[in-house]
Amino acid sequence: MAYKTIVEDSIDILVVGAGLGGTGAAWEARFWGQDKKIVIAEKANIDRSGAVAQGLYAINCYMGTRWGENNPEDHVRYARIDLMGLVREDLLFDMARHVDSTVHQFEEWGLPIMKNPETGRYLREGRWQIMIHGESYKPIVAEAAKKSADKVFNRICVTHLLMDESKENRVAGAVGFNVRTGDYHVFKSKAVICGAGGASNIFKPRSVGEGSGRTWYAPWSSASAYGLMIEAGAKMTQMENRIVLARFKDGYGPVGAYFLHLKTYTQNGMGEEYESKWFPDLQKMVGKEYLDPEVSHLTHRPIPTCLRNHALISEVNAGRGPIHMVTMQAFQDPHLEEVGWENFLGMTVGQAVLWAATDVDPKNENPELTTSEPYVMGSHATGSGAWCSGPEDVSPPEYFWGYNRMTTIEGLFGAGDAVGGTPHAFSSGSFTEGRLAAKAACKYIDDGKAEGIVVSDSQIGRRKKEIYKPLEHYKIYRNAIVAGDVNPHYINPKQGLDRLQKLMDEYCGGVTVSYMTNEKLLNIGLKKLRVMEEDLESLAAKDTHELLRAWELKHRHRAAECVTQHTLFRKETRWPGYYYRGDALKLDDKNWHVLTVSRRDPNTGEYTMEKAPCYHLVGDDE
Amino acid sequence: MPTFVYMTRCDGCGHCVDICPSDIMHIDKTYRRAYNIEPNMCWECYSCVKACPQHAIDVRGYADFAPLGHSVRVDRDEEKGTIAWKIKFRNGTEKNFLSPITTKPWGQAIPKLAEVPAPSAEQRGSQLLYNEPKYIRLDEGGLHTLESNGLKMKKGVYY
Ligand SMILES: Cc1cc2nc3c(=O)[nH]c(=O)nc-3n(C[C@H](O)[C@H](O)[C@H](O)COP(=O)(O)OP(=O)(O)OC[C@H]3O[C@@H](n4cnc5c(N)ncnc54)[C@H](O)[C@@H]3O)c2cc1C
Ligand code: SF4
Numbered sequence: 001m002a003y004k005t006i007v008e009d010s011i012d013i014l015v016v017g018a019g020l021g022g023t024g025a026a027w028e029a030r031f032w033g034q035d036k037k038i039v040i041a042e043k044a045n046i047d048r049s050g051a052v053a054q055g056l057y058a059i060n061c062y063m064g065t066r067w068g069e070n071n072p073e074d075h076v077r078y079a080r081i082d083l084m085g086l087v088r089e090d091l092l093f094d095m096a097r098h099v100d101s102t103v104h105q106f107e108e109w110g111l112p113i114m115k116n117p118e119t120g121r122y123l124r125e126g127r128w129q130i131m132i133h134g135e136s137y138k139p140i141v142a143e144a145a146k147k148s149a150d151k152v153f154n155r156i157c158v159t160h161l162l163m164d165e166s167k168e169n170r171v172a173g174a175v176g177f178n179v180r181t182g183d184y185h186v187f188k189s190k191a192v193i194c195g196a197g198g199a200s201n202i203f204k205p206r207s208v209g210e211g212s213g214r215t216w217y218a219p220w221s222s223a224s225a226y227g228l229m230i231e232a233g234a235k236m237t238q239m240e241n242r243i244v245l246a247r248f249k250d251g252y253g254p255v256g257a258y259f260l261h262l263k264t265y266t267q268n269g270m271g272e273e274y275e276s277k278w279f280p281d282l283q284k285m286v287g288k289e290y291l292d293p294e295v296s297h298l299t300h301r302p303i304p305t306c307l308r309n310h311a312l313i314s315e316v317n318a319g320r321g322p323i324h325m326v327t328m329q330a331f332q333d334p335h336l337e338e339v340g341w342e343n344f345l346g347m348t349v350g351q352a353v354l355w356a357a358t359d360v361d362p363k364n365e366n367p368e369l370t371t372s373e374p375y376v377m378g379s380h381a382t383g384s385g386a387w388c389s390g391p392e393d394v395s396p397p398e399y400f401w402g403y404n405r406m407t408t409i410e411g412l413f414g415a416g417d418a419v420g421g422t423p424h425a426f427s428s429g430s431f432t433e434g435r436l437a438a439k440a441a442c443k444y445i446d447d448g449k450a451e452g453i454v455v456s457d458s459q460i461g462r463r464k465k466e467i468y469k470p471l472e473h474y475k476i477y478r479n480a481i482v483a484g485d486v487n488p489h490y491i492n493p494k495q496g497l498d499r500l501q502k503l504m505d506e507y508c509g510g511v512t513v514s515y516m517t518n519e520k521l522l523n524i525g526l527k528k529l530r531v532m533e534e535d536l537e538s539l540a541a542k543d544t545h546e547l548l549r550a551w552e553l554k555h556r557h558r559a560a561e562c563v564t565q566h567t568l569f570r571k572e573t574r575w576p577g578y579y580y581r582g583d584a585l586k587l588d589d590k591n592w593h594v595l596t597v598s599r600r601d602p603n604t605g606e607y608t609m610e611k612a613p614c615y616h617l618v619g620d621d622e
Numbered sequence: 623m624p625t626f627v628y629m630t631r632c633d634g635c636g637h638c639v640d641i642c643p644s645d646i647m648h649i650d651k652t653y654r655r656a657y658n659i660e661p662n663m664c665w666e667c668y669s670c671v672k673a674c675p676q677h678a679i680d681v682r683g684y685a686d687f688a689p690l691g692h693s694v695r696v697d698r699d700e701e702k703g704t705i706a707w708k709i710k711f712r713n714g715t716e717k718n719f720l721s722p723i724t725t726k727p728w729g730q731a732i733p734k735l736a737e738v739p740a741p742s743a744e745q746r747g748s749q750l751l752y753n754e755p756k757y758i759r760l761d762e763g764g765l766h767t768l769e770s771n772g773l774k775m776k777k778g779v780y781y
């Protein structure tokens with residue numbers, strides 16, 4: 001192929017993926033590295049890329065320490081309860097102690113944050129969330145990143161990290177291709193901050209026709225952060241901890257503001273409260289430490305997200321669906337009605353489209369809720385991602401190897417969904433993590449840790465060949481058939497994605513099996529994933545757009561494999577309502593009060609699994 | 623199909639192509655106008671709709687579950703700093719909403735960090751980020767640490 005090779009040399013800090021984490025990294029890097037060369041490589045257009053492309057109506061992580069509302073350790077406690085005990089408390093504490101400074105900057109940059117007219121403070125939706133008019137959240141943070149970066153490369157799909165050839169396990173940059181021109185881009189860099197986001201579309205979605213684009217996490221969240229890092233041999237953690245969300249049916253409209261601010265509630269098809277009925281049995285599965293409705297009632301301790309899902313799923317399976325969100329009372333108040341609608345228009349327009357199309361006016365009719373297909377990410381009520389170092393003043397030795405948010409690959413840092421063990425960071429926390437990673441990456445370079453990096457032409461050439469293989473493959477075999485997409489020599493990216501989703505759904509606990517799996521199923525799943533990997537060598541792409549889809553599929557496949565390995569390793573059901581191990585239906589603290597850590601050997605493709613200790617810094621009660 | 627483009631309004635300017643996060647707005651080679659090449663990868667995020675100077679792009683809800691006869695239109699005005707929505711139900715009901723999108727003129731309120739005074743060695747050695755500790759509580763208070771908050775990292779009881 002006649003694609004040009006474009007080399008960007010002598011970069012100090014390369015930001016891969018400029019969503020909330022990446023923009024935070026690029027912005028902050030300029031302060032600590034005023035003479036450093038900072039470059040962004042982004043798959044889409046930085047102004048509207050990532051999970052926040054259409055905006056947000058809330059910032060879900062804000063402490064309010066200036067008004068004495070919460071301390072960082074309160075947030076750690078909350079996230080830990082929600083995640084059934086297992087989080088990286090050092091990383092969470094660190095994010096939480098900085099996040100307010102991020103939000104105060106956002107306000108100064110022009111992000112409209114709503115105020116409580118009585119107190120003058122930010123208007124709270126719940127204890128942790130503040131309400132914003134965030135349609136332009138992404139353009140605003142993009143502006144900040146652009147002001148700091150030397151260069152922004154839009155429409156670059158990063159496919160691989162470059163590795164140093166003089167020192168093992170050290171990063172040296174990244175490569176990818178321009179989705180529009182097709183050109184091959186090589187970024188040689190001393191440090192890389194990976195902010196390429198989480199994963200939708202690994203599991204079969206509920207809608208499989210045109211509506212398969214209406215996922216909860218954006219359809220362009222292609223697991224690239226995971227694909228890139230796993231492939232390079234970074235250790236990953238909590239990859240089994242996929243998330244299932246209870247959302248408005250088909251539109252995936254968020255429910256946070258509805259529950260917390262509008263005070264709507266759920267009921268079953270008979271109009272009854274159903275949740276508490278499932279709690280006694282559930283308590284037997286997970287133990288009283290993790291579910292104690294009485295204590296929750298008295299102390300406002302939250303019931304974990306997964307357990308509330310469990311009640312919803314069980315009620316539907318018992319034949320008493322559908323579950324309704326009772327909106328008819330709240331929506332009689334015109335102000336609350338406005339909040340309810342604007343909440344969607346600001347972050348999930350598709351839900352408004354759906355209600356308009358189906359004549360559902362929540363003032364007159366209670367809309368349906370359902371549970372989503374699973375997603376893999378690390379900043380919402382789940383914490384999948386890379387195993388990263390914490391800050392030196394908080395982390396115990398097992399969690400600290402020199403530089404904050406550095407993965408187990410030297411010079412490779414993470415932010416947002418890319419970092420494991422840090423749920424409930426959300427948009428503001430992801431941006432904050434980017435800032436932390438940027439400061440540490442500058443220090444890494446200033447300490448001389450990136451000296452003497454060698455990248456040979458053969459590494460660059462090898463990757464180039466690999467990247468364009470699907471185009472070549474198409475060209476060679478296209479004419480073996482008359483027309484159409486059925487070809488004995490290749491599959492296209494859509495066909496591959498369908499296969500991945502079907503097998504993950506059926507063997508790894510997707511929606512059609514009510515989130516159930518077991519050792520046998522997982523082993524079959526792994527076998528099918530291995531065979532699929534062989535077929536991925538025969539992927540065909542007819543143009544550069546399909547080449548983008550081809551690499552997204554490869555990243556999704558690699559992440560899916562890691563998810564399956566982790567799910568197999570953890571022999572218990574830690575998060576009922578996210579997934580169930582049918583052969584180990586109970587939570588087993590004796591053996592599994594640990595974080596799971598995996599590493600895929602880049603040379604052999606073999607996985608090594610370990611348990612890492614879970615450190616705590618606060619007790620359960622305030 | 624999620625987004626679609628009205629033939630008579632589109633002039634082929636390419637703004638939608640430039641912005642779509644999913645890379646699915648493309649210019650048709652024959653008509654030289656834009657269209658959605660992969661509706662099942664469209665999030666109905668409205669980025670292209672907001673960016674189109676001709677208001678040529680509209681959304682028709684996903685065929686799997688959305689009946690015909692509705693519309694959700696938008697007008698995003700950077701100068702006024704507002705966004706206006708008009709929702710039309712299948713049954714004819716209409717709802718209108720208007721929200722702010724920014725409180726400042728675009729791009730001016732964000733400082734260039736290359737031009738602020740460089741951090742001192744002390745700042746570099748500390749746990750502080752740019753503008754900290756001031757911006758954490760907007761007072762003289764410092765950063766929270768394990769020590770200041772009386773905390774200790776202890777290995778989990780069950781390990
Ligand atoms: C519907 C919805 C509602 C939400 N509601 C809220 C809320 O109310 N409040 C809140 O605070 N948070 C909310 N969140 C969560 C928040 O959006 C995420 O936590 C946050 O965006 C994660 O940041 P990130 O940088 O990890 O990922 P993203 O912001 O998704 O950024 C990833 C970036 O990487 C790029 N990329 C991906 N692959 C590649 C590649 N191969 N090469 C180059 N670039 C690549 C992407 O284009 C993107 O720009 C919501 C999310 C969704 C989807
Ligand atoms: S932005 Fe509007 S006018 Fe321009 S190409 Fe797209 S649809 Fe056509």
Ligand code: SF4
Nearest residue numbers: 642664665667668670
């Ligand atoms: S609505 Fe969003 S995903 Fe769909 S075509 Fe427009 S910009 Fe792309």
